[in-house]
Amino acid sequence: MSKKISIYTDGSCHGNPGPGGWCAIVLEEQKSKLVKIATLKGHETDTTNNRMEMIAAIEGLKYIHDQKLLTSDITLYSDSSLVINTLTKGWKRKANKDLWEELDEMNEELNVQYEWVKGHAKNVWNNECDKYANLEANKAEKILKKGGTAPVRNTTPRKSTQTNLFE
Secondary structure, eight states: OOOOEEEEEEEEESSSSSEEEEEEEEEEETTEEEEEEEEEEEEEEEEEEHHHHHHHHHHHHHHHTTTTTTTTTEEEEESSSHHHHHHOOOOOOOHHHHHHHHHHHHTOOOOOEEEOOOTTSSSSHHHHHHHHHHHHHHHHHHHHHHHHOOOOEOOOOOOEESTTTTO
């Protein structure tokens, strides 16, 4: 029996373009309950909201690859209509072609269903992602105020909330 994994993602940008952050929360169904197994997040000082939304999805799926959970049944939830509709309804890919390519690569070998979730509503996992994405965007904003820049794809080390997989 394959594992059931849920990934909630969100991106944030203070200005568009501007400093931004992203978050992906990975959950595994255990005994009919969702258990958080990882919180992934990062920031960039010069980005767009759409890029942050896409990077959150990419990093969530990268985690699945990294943990060798390739045979899992995965549902990725996002409040980004762009991400969900491009992947499920064939919307045209006009910008961020580098990230669309990377997202396509992450999809290979995986059984992923994409679901839109209303942002800033009552979904606890989407709200938690939103909180972390905004905190990451705040970090990028502080870096800019001090005259610095964050490297592109500044990610926090991937750590499981159950075990320290990457320490």
